Amino acid sequence: MVALLLFAAAAGLSAAGWLYAERLVRFDLAEPRLGHVFMGAATATIGVAAAMAFGADAADAPIRAGALVLMCVAFGLGAVGLVAQVAWKSALTGPVLAPIIGVVCVALALHIGLPEPTLPVGGVRAITILHVSLTIVGFILFIPAFVLSILYVGQVYRLKTKQAATKGLPSLVTLERSAWRLLYVGYPLYTAGILIGFVWQDTGEFHIHARQIFAALSWVIYGFAIWRRVRTGWRGARAAVALMTAFTVTLGAVLLYSLR
Amino acid sequence: MPLVVLGLNHKTAPISLREAFAIPGDELAHVVRRVVAEPGVAEAFVVSTCNRVEIYALADHDDHELRARVGACLGDSRALDPATLERHGYAHAGDDAIRHLMRVCASLDSLVVGEAQILAQVREAVAVAREAGTIGPVLDRILQVTLRAAKAVRTQTGIARNTVSIGSVAVDLARRIFPSLPETRVLVIGAGKMGRLTAKALAAAGVHRVYITNRSPQRAFELAAEHGWHARDQAELDDLLTEVDVVITATGAARPILDRTRMKPLVKRRKYRPLFLVDIALPRDVDPAVGELESVYLYNIDDLEQISAENRARRHAEVGAAETILAAAIADLEGWQRGQRVKPTLAAIRHHADDVLHAELDRVFRKQLSGLSEAERDAVRAATAAVINKLLHPALATLREHAGSTREGELANAARALFGLGQGEGEGDGDGSAAEAPSAPQTTKETP
Numbered sequence: 214m215v216a217l218l219l220f221a222a223a224a225g226l227s228a229a230g231w232l233y234a235e236r237l238v239r240f241d242l243a244e245p246r247l248g249h250v251f252m253g254a255a256t257a258t259i260g261v262a263a264a265m266a267f268g269a270d271a272a273d274a275p276i277r278a279g280a281l282v283l284m285c286v287a288f289g290l291g292a293v294g295l296v297a298q299v300a301w302k303s304a305l306t307g308p309v310l311a312p313i314i315g316v317v318c319v320a321l322a323l324h325i326g327l328p329e330p331t332l333p334v335g336g337v338r339a340i341t342i343l344h345v346s347l348t349i350v351g352f353i354l355f356i357p358a359f360v361l362s363i364l365y366v367g368q369v370y371r372l373k374t375k376q377a378a379t380k381g382l383p384s385l386v387t388l389e390r391s392a393w394r395l396l397y398v399g400y401p402l403y404t405a406g407i408l409i410g411f412v413w414q415d416t417g418e419f420h421i422h423a424r425q426i427f428a429a430l431s432w433v434i435y436g437f438a439i440w441r442r443v444r445t446g447w448r449g450a451r452a453a454v455a456l457m458t459a460f461t462v463t464l465g466a467v468l469l470y471s472l473r
Numbered sequence: 474m475p476l477v478v479l480g481l482n483h484k485t486a487p488i489s490l491r492e493a494f495a496i497p498g499d500e501l502a503h504v505v506r507r508v509v510a511e512p513g514v515a516e517a518f519v520v521s522t523c524n525r526v527e528i529y530a531l532a533d534h535d536d537h538e539l540r541a542r543v544g545a546c547l548g549d550s551r552a553l554d555p556a557t558l559e560r561h562g563y564a565h566a567g568d569d570a571i572r573h574l575m576r577v578c579a580s581l582d583s584l585v586v587g588e589a590q591i592l593a594q595v596r597e598a599v600a601v602a603r604e605a606g607t608i609g610p611v612l613d614r615i616l617q618v619t620l621r622a623a624k625a626v627r628t629q630t631g632i633a634r635n636t637v638s639i640g641s642v643a644v645d646l647a648r649r650i651f652p653s654l655p656e657t658r659v660l661v662i663g664a665g666k667m668g669r670l671t672a673k674a675l676a677a678a679g680v681h682r683v684y685i686t687n688r689s690p691q692r693a694f695e696l697a698a699e700h701g702w703h704a705r706d707q708a709e710l711d712d713l714l715t716e717v718d719v720v721i722t723a724t725g726a727a728r729p730i731l732d733r734t735r736m737k738p739l740v741k742r743r744k745y746r747p748l749f750l751v752d753i754a755l756p757r758d759v760d761p762a763v764g765e766l767e768s769v770y771l772y773n774i775d776d777l778e779q780i781s782a783e784n785r786a787r788r789h790a791e792v793g794a795a796e797t798i799l800a801a802a803i804a805d806l807e808g809w810q811r812g813q814r815v816k817p818t819l820a821a822i823r824h825h826a827d828d829v830l831h832a833e834l835d836r837v838f839r840k841q842l843s844g845l846s847e848a849e850r851d852a853v854r855a856a857t858a859a860v861i862n863k864l865l866h867p868a869l870a871t872l873r874e875h876a877g878s879t880r881e882g883e884l885a886n887a888a889r890a891l892f893g894l895g896q897g898e899g900e901g902d903g904d905g906s907a908a909e910a911p912s913a914p915q916t917t918k919e920t921p
Contacts, residue, residue, distance in 0.1 A: 240765070372649065373764070375776050377783060384652040385747060446744025449767040 216326030218262035219284075219318045225255030226291075226315030233298075233307035237366060238450045240373035245307070249299055252311055256291030259318065263288055266325075280321055280472060287317045305367045312458065316427075316465035323423045324472040344410040348428075351403025352463060354395050355435075359460040361392035362453040369450045389448055392456060400435050403463075407432055424469035427462055434459035474515060474611060475535045476570040479544045479562060480527030483584050486561040494547055494558070496521040501598065502605040508546045509607045513539055516609040518602035520577070522594045524584050529574060531612050535566040571615060571806060575799045578623035580632065587632040587788040592623050614809060622802030629798060632791040635784030639667065639777045640674025642784070643751050647675060647719055650747050650770060654679040660717040661685040661702070662710070662730070664692050667753040667774070668723025673700065675719065684713060688724070711735075715742045721751045722758035732760040740766050751777070811876040818885045819869055821894050826861050 232248035263284040294310035297303040365388040367379065382388070407428050438455045441447035481494060496504050501519055508517040508530055516531040530543050544562070545555045565573045576582045580591050599616055602608045608616070627633045636645050644654075651657045659680050661672045664687050672683055683702040687693035690706060697704035705713055714720065714736075724730060731750070740748070745768045752759040752773040764771030834857065838850060845853070872888060875881050888894075 368649065372770050375779065384648065385650045387652045445741070448745045451767065
């Protein structure tokens with residue numbers, strides 16, 4: 214039941230994220246009320262799921278403390294995001310937070326509903342270390358690229374809607390170039406990490422897990438963005454939103470990896 | 474000695490009057506000497522800008538007759554009616570005049586609050602007066618404190634932080650988009666004045682490559698030659714739009730010359746590099762739909778005006794903080810002025826003590842201590858001077874402390890009586906009229 218509620222919340226957050234992002238890239242100043250409704254409903258659903266997870270119903274299938282904490286964090290972030298959107302009229306909070314909380318919900322739902330088999334105990338192989346290291350380094354480089362993309366989209370939105378600039382930020386071109394440079398370095402490392410993990414799985418048997426799907430999906434989105442960038446010089450708010458989406462999906466893969 | 478200011482500015486007089494009263498730079502020295510030549514005026518300087526003409530005079534008194542004489546200095550060389558100045562001008566004296574000077578220098582009294590030129594203009598006016606020998610110790614001190622306070626207002630408040638002219642707003646926006654203005658290429662379409670001004674503001678901010686294209690190539694070549702830009706044929710417009718980073722349009726075209734259909738393929742050809750479009754033309758040269766394209770930032774004259782108005786409002790919000798800084802500077806100046814009022818009494822006491830000491834030492838050195846060497850005499854002089862200083866210190870410190878208070882006159886009289894000073898010595902304490910009267914600068918008194 215908890216997993217189902219989290220899936221439902223993720224669906225609501227996806228809808229909210231889509232509506233918010235649509236408004237952002239169209240540079241629309243109108244209030245996205247429907248987005249608020251979806252975000253509010255999804256946040257409430259996460260709250261209910263968290264309450265149930267704490268309650269007696271979950272006693273038969275105990276949920277780990279880490280997952281419970283993550284559920285509470287997701288609920289708190291949802292509430293903050295909603296307040297920021299509605300009360301403070303923050304145009305960026307919704308498009309950034311809704312997908313992230315959505316991915317967290319999916320990761321939690323998969324972790325609770327479809328638990329992965331316990332890994333066999335064995336020695337740590339060098340190839341595993343290489344796989345984890347490369348993926349983590351790639352992911353670490355994606356973090357500042359994600360932050361720079363958020364700042365870039367925020368500045369573009371302010372410029373397009375003729376609002377006062379956020380003081381102290383570098384120019385649009387600097388933000389955008391820096392984000393892509395980080396991506397050019399991080400993507401090959403991330404690719405190598407995924408490939409090594411896929412080819413030499415440490416279980417010794419071939420399985421497709423949700424985290425692998427997430428990692429592959431993020432790899433595809435990043436790859437598509439880089440391909441368009443190299444081919445057509447793609448940049449602008451939509452390109453930045455693509456990078457933000459790819460990072461959010463990557464975050465899902467990392468969460469599933471950490472929760473198993 | 475009160476500071477008196479007489480003048481007119483953009484708030485009190487129309488531009489035609491300000492033009493009539495404006496003093497050309499080469500006549501400023503003559504006018505300021507003419508002011509100091511007036512009886513009762515010790516020091517002066519004159520500020521003349523496009524928005525104000527003001528005489529600052531340090532006089533021994535302030536009354537209507539003095540104001541009329543000083544005010545006449547502004548008008549008589551140009552045969553202007555002094556009554557006009559009275560009708561359209563203003564006059565302040567004492568603390569009000571100092572406050573006015575500080576507000577002017579801090580650009581709180583300017584047409585555009587926070588603009589930087591006025592401070593430089595006042596500095597120039599002071600330099601002219603200094604050269605003419607009309608700045609003495611009192612005005613010098615007032616100006617030191619004022620200019621320091623004006624600088625503090627600029628650096629410690631946000632009064633000068635947000636740009637307000639259309640050109641500088643465009644420069645600010647360009648800086649938000651592009652990392653380096655010198656590497657930015659600018660295209661000016663049309664020969665409109667506002668467009669040229671905006672391009673000049675960008676060039677002043679460091680842009681090296683400015684192209685201009687116009688329906689009349691001859692005019693484009695003329696403007697290019699005049700400003701050091703590059704003239705290009707209008708047939709190359711699409712290529713130019715692909716190449717440049719900033720486009721300023723200021724044509725007289727009745728319909729938009731850049732529409733979405735034309736610009737959409739250009740955005741792809743530009744590989745989505747940002748394009749900053751500044752449409753200053755009226756009617757507009759750029760279809761508003763162009764602003765919806767990816768990586769195109771379109772600002773028309775209304776958008777720039779709105780940003781300018783918001784920035785002006787932000788500057789006005791800083792006026793309170795600026796006034797606080799000026800109030801502290803005025804208090805500092807008042808403290809100094811109070812100190813100046815008891816200075817003659819302090820000096821008289823000191824002179825009296827020195828006279829007594831020297832007379833007594835001379836007497837004993839001639840008689841009882843005639844056998845002392847010069848080194849021994851110096852030692853005796855130093856020891857007795859130290860004793861005198863220690864004895865005088867509490868009295869002098871008390872006088873200084875009560876300068877400007879209700880007890881100032883009483884204590885000054887008591888000091889004069891106790892030290893046996895004549896009525897003429899140190900006189901003037903209490904009303905400040907004659908105390909520390911700065912010696913009038915050496916100027917030739919002209920017959921008006």
